[in-house]
């Protein structure tokens with residue numbers, strides 16, 4: 183779309199649920215770019231955004247394609263979490279079908295440093311298998327999904343950190359801490375020590391907000407079971423909000 187001065191009119195759909203998506207929404211609003219922010223609706227009190235916001239699934243690829251067309255979206259920015267593979271795959275297909283360009287704002291994966299004791303595993307099932315057979319105190323830092331296969335290993339005690347109280351955990355099975363990132367090294371070090379954690383299980387989410395637990399684990403010499411990112415079909419990937427702005431609007435903050 184072009185305005186009367188011959189400039190491109192943008193209407194951006196931001197697929198959110200991450201710190202980066204919130205930063206992008208802020209930057210787009212500041213630059214005066216029209217857009218819609220989309221949440222899956224997983225948390226009870228999502229962070230307010232400076233763009234008009236919708237909540238809930240689109241209804242698969244067809245639903246997203248219809249949404250793009252109905253809302254006259256000119257650009258989709260997929261700023262979902264690297265493990266939100268279904269949404270990201272749907273975005274690739276729906277954008278291709280609707281002829282709408284897609285950019286993914288993605289955090290680089292974490293890389294091991296000297297002193298890290300990391301065991302890389304391909305998925306949740308392999309992470310469960312990687313835990314020892316003898317009882318362990320596990321910081322299960324994987325969010326609210328996929329807890330069941332870990333909790334089925336009855337010999338372990340689990341420390342969970344979640345945004346919402348989505349389950350009851352008997353004291354003998356573990357403890358639930360309600361918190362939302364970003365997390366600090368001091369805080370995560372104290373958490374691991376206070377609960378006598380022996381193993382950390384984490385997704386390789388990347389980014390700064392959840393990295394402190396890995397640094398704390400390194401300092402304390404604790405093993406980390408790191409779950410690899412799921413497959414996402416090929417798309418154009420950028421790593422910063424500024425790069426998104428440059429590509430869609432020729433502006434940077």
Ligand SMILES: NC(=O)c1ccc[n+]([C@@H]2O[C@H](COP(=O)([O-])OP(=O)(O)OC[C@H]3O[C@@H](n4cnc5c(N)ncnc54)[C@H](OP(=O)(O)O)[C@@H]3O)[C@@H](O)[C@H]2O)c1
Pocket residue numbers: 197198199200220221222224237238239240241242243245246261262263265266267268269270272324325385
């Ligand atoms: N997975 C994680 O570890 C993780 C961590 C932190 C934050 N998050 C955030 O939590 C949300 C859900 O993650 P997930 O792993 O459950 O995703 P997912 O498995 O890839 O998505 C499942 C379905 O949820 C809906 N959905 C997901 N993200 C959406 C969004 N931003 N806007 C509207 N609908 C969305 C879509 O439903 P329809 O098919 O009906 O469109 C999608 O097919 C994402 O926004 C993600 O950024 C995820």
